[in-house]
Amino acid sequence: MAETPSNTKKLYIKTYGCQMNVYDSERMAEALGGSGYTEVSSPEEADMILLNTCHIREKAAEKVYSELGRYKDLKLANPDLKIGVAGCVAQAEGEEIMRRQPMVDLVVGPQSYHRLPELEAKAGHGQKALDTDFPEEDKFEKLKARPKAKRAPAAFLTVQEGCDKFCAFCVVPYTRGAEVSRPVERVLAEARDLVERGVREITLLGQNVNAYHGAAKGGTWGLAQLIRELAKVDGLERIRFTTSHPNDMEDDLIAAHGDCGKLMPYLHLPVQSGSDKILKAMNRKHTAEEYLRLIERIRAARPDIAMSGDFIVGFPGETDQDFEDTMSLVREVKYASAFSFKYSPRPGTPAAEKETKMIEPDVASERLYRLQELITAQQHAFQDAMVGREVSVLFERKGRMPGQMVGKSEYLHAVHITDDVDVGEIARVRITESGPNSLGGVLLR
């Protein structure tokens, strides 16, 4: 944080879930910076503890309550300690959090972070502070400009929030609300500001980022147009975006992967299942074949692209054959990495309200195991194929070994070298080894 007033209070934020929460936590810390807070790395030192929660998977709320329980002794020892809950569990549970855990002072939903200073002041006066509205005003506009302190070379920038897709299993449309895109000029201004502070790579974030449609002079821009404009920003060398829905991969976005040099060759494109019957039940609105043809078109534009995805196994009604269809799709795509989860019913979602019988837990576990084995094998194959190749690496930090530096390749692999490079430098590296989760290489000057 930039400002460090002498009478600082200490803020500890624990972040769960997706990159958007990481971005939101940064913005919350900045917002509370104006109320005299600086961030610390342990709850024991804090005057305020903020849990930035995620509601995407099983027992999310229960995990938050048990985490809160752990702070009881701290609160007893220091009654002035403020405890807050933010994020999607805050949105979903609202007042219930304070009822079940009376030591919580503040509950704030993802659309109300700009109101944090007021809420903190209220909590400071011993009152309970709650805000889980979906306010009309743009929270990003209301949040103060980002501080000018130098920062790490790779940053997140939220451009879109919420989702209108309503996949049958997913809680996001209810916790994050309807799709909203930030205006183009504001995104560009924040990007320029990040670059001034040393950022060279920006990952554009949105729950459904490729549905971006931001207001611009002369109309509305899609994500590809935004990326092409960002690519004109001097000093910004790399652009990524996540997470995308297959149905919003428009032609110009596919083309950008081929002709926009700053757009990195990595795409996270969740499909969830390889069975048309399950895709329909999930309300995904595309078939497995349509997804596969889409990937063909993306690979025609950018043949070396690293593909990533998300999968859910054990969705109600998933037969052995449906699962085998998922395995076939994975074999066909050959992912560079992918995330897979066992289905868990989220209260309030259509899938959870339906009567369809749940898959036996041990069957779902066995399927998840097999799928993850296949994905891991593909991940290793993709990594191993890098050995002997030259990649470009943005160095982000020192490694654990003496003299070691670690960065990311254009394909999002962690790459380490033992050589003299600066944080923020982009350099050519020849890959010499492939480890379980990273690559090793030597610097090419």
Ligand code: SAM
């Ligand atoms: N918008 C993105 C998309 O379309 O995939 C991301 C949504 S969510 C934050 C990330 C992933 O969590 C999803 O892609 C899905 O695989 C998984 N997920 C969401 N709800 C789930 C549920 N009820 N059970 C298991 N996994 C779930």
Ligand code: SF4
């Ligand atoms: Fe959830 Fe993604 Fe589907 Fe939107 S597109 S409902 S965020 S899984």
